Amino acid sequence: MSAPARTVRRAERVDEEIQVAVAIVGGGACGLTAALMLADAGVDCVVLERDALPSGSTALSSGFIPAPGTRAQRAxxxxxxxxxxxxxxxxxxxxxxxxxxxxxxxxxxxxxxxDxxxxxxxxxxxxxxxxLYPGHSVHRMHALPQKTGAALMAALQAAxxxxxxPVLTQAVVDTLVLDAHDRVIGIDYLRPDGSHETLGCDALLxxxxxxxxxxxxxxxxxxxxADATFGGHVGNDGSAILWGEALGxxxxxxxxxxxxxxxxxPQxxxxSWAVMMEGGVQINRDGRRFHDETLGYSxxxxxxxxxxxxxxxxxFDTPLLTLARGFPDFCDAEAAGALRRCESVEALADCIDCDSAVLQGTLDAMRSTxxxxxxRRFARGLDAPYFAVKVTGALFHTQGGLDVAPDMRVLRHDGTPLPNLLAAGGAAGGVSGDAVWGYLSGNGLLSAVAGGYIAAATAAALVRQKEKQ
Known part of the structure; x- marks a missing residue:
């Protein structure tokens, strides 16, 4: 995919068709959370979403969010x-x-x-x-009862x-409009018929x-x-980074x-990585384990x-299959034919296409204390029948992006914030550091929901400040 056209234009004012206090580009968990918090604060906003129905990476995720001190955790x-x-x-x-x-x-x-x-x-x-998910020292992972990202998106959309x-769908924002003082005054967006429209705003997320x-x-x-399967949403096209580069x-x-x-x-x-955390293993075509699975799925x-x-x-084995079947994504994969049942080590070796003696040694080693x-230490070994699912490594979403202050305002190279441009969720740099091993389970939706929540408070304050001028 080539880089999309994402530009910045300068103007003293916009000939807007609509003026709104806060414009939000993106209708995933971050954008919708921010919109709900702004509505609670009495600040009007519009969400602009490129797709016909908001979904994004949230809908493709498990929908799990880590959080301390919630009502659900205390309960x-x-x-x-x-x-x-x-x-x-x-x-x-x-x-x-x-x-x-x-x-x-x-x-x-x-x-x-x-809460x-x-x-x-x-x-x-x-x-x-x-x-416990990898890296968490206490139970703090939250989900809706359906335990899917699609259910999370449906609940946010209903709210x-x-x-x-207002959520304006099939609106592809391609241009940010700023005045000479680096203040965002509007955005241009493309409609399905090829026409461009403009929205004026007092703050932009x-x-x-x-x-x-x-x-x-x-x-x-x-x-x-570079050659990994991409398991995220095609809308992850780097727009925020391209705008950021244009703005310095x-x-x-x-x-x-x-x-x-x-x-x-191929399904x-x-x-769910819960199966690995509770005793499942990953085995290659040589019949061997090749890493400590409990360090993290990323x-x-x-x-x-x-x-x-x-x-x-x-x-994995029967007790772990029971655990796996508690997750809708696994049930869908099983229904699609991904699960293989093997009554013996020899049958499992045939499934994997590996040497049965090597595989037997791998499974025997798991019984050591x-x-x-x-x-890695195992609490127990695996018992027949064995179950196997063929997997590969995938890229789900990126964690780097625009550098932001703790209030979600975008920072210039010199560390000063742009006046009214905010970024959160995947558009902003996350909290996973600069390498794949830094990702703590749930960091993606943590950034989306917490970032949207903070950005709404900041945007509301900016709007009220402007109203007083």
Whole structure:
């Protein structure tokens, strides 16, 4: 995919057809959360979405959001979590290379954001307390009862509709309009009939995600994932970065991204990493394990892609199959024919096309109470029948983008903020540092929801300040 045309034009005023307090580019979890918070604050906004129906990377995700101190977490008796503890987990996963001020801001905001969405907009969160996701020291992963990103998007859309917030679909924003003082005064967007329209605004939030769908940018910035399957949304075309470069904005952590080492192939679906955390393993065509699966599903993508043909097999047994079937994405993959049942080690070796003696040695080693060479310890071995799912490594979304202040205002190269341009979610640099191993489970939706929540507060303050002038 070639780089889209994303430009900046200068003007003292815009001949707008509509004027709005806040314009939001992107109708994913970030944009819709911001819109709902602005509506709660009594500030009018318009969401502009390139697709006919808002979906984005959120709809393709599992829809899981980590947060400390929520009503749902307290209701489950989790009393020993805090924003500080969450921030420490984020930094530990990123080896201290995540932006500290942003980590603190997101860790503090995400709990209130989820509670506000629940109390004021009907999103009923449940706490996933059956296992710990990689890197989390306490149960803090939240989801809607359906446990899918599609359900999360549907709930946000229903809330936005109930709040009467206008969402303009099939509106591809291609130009930001700024005055001589770097203040955004409007945007130009393309309609399906080829015509251009203009929207005037007092503040602008870029919530248009990252660059994972832009092949040229991925090859340049993430060469190790150049040939990986892209499991995200095509709307991840790098728009925010291109606008930022045109404006002289600072970029951050462009080498950070969320991979996934459990992309079911050829069916094309995510398989829950919970199976790996609870005792499942990844085995290559040599019949061997090749990494510590419990370190994280993001870096697992690189490990899987390094195997022969970029393929591995997720191998597990009956108790873990029961766990897997609690996740809708796995059920869809199983219904599509991804699951193989093997009654013996020999049958499993035939499925994987590996040497059965080597495979037997791999499975036998799991029964040791000692640490494996890669550091992993197993509580038990796997018992027949065995189950296997063929997977590859995938790029799901990028974590680098526009550098933003803790209030989500976009920063220039010298560190000063642009007056009224904000970015959040995938459009902004995240909290995963600058490498694949820095991604803590849930960081993507953390950035989207917490970033949208913070951006709304900042935009509302900017609008009120302008009204007083």
């Amino acid at each position: 489950h008796g989790v009393a020993d979590d805090s924003a500080a503890r969450f921030a420490a987990d984020i930094q530990a996963k990123a080896h201290g290379r995540a932006a500290g001020a942003l980590v603190d801001a997101y860790a503090a905001a995400i709990g209130p954001a989820l 506000a969405l629940e109390a004021r907009h009907g999103l009923e969160w449940m706490l996933l307390d059956g296992f 936005v509709e109930a709040a009467g917030i 870029l919530a248009c995600n990252g660059f994972g769908g832009n092949t040229a940018m991925v090859r340049t910035l993430l060469p190790e994932m 904005a600072r970029l951050r952590d462009l080498g950070g991204y969320q991979g996934h080492g459990s992309w079911v192939t 094309g679906a995510l398989m 870096e697992a993508a690189v490990h899987v892609l390094a195997q022969p043909d970029g393929i591995a097999w997720n191998v 000692d640490a494996q060479p890669d550091g």
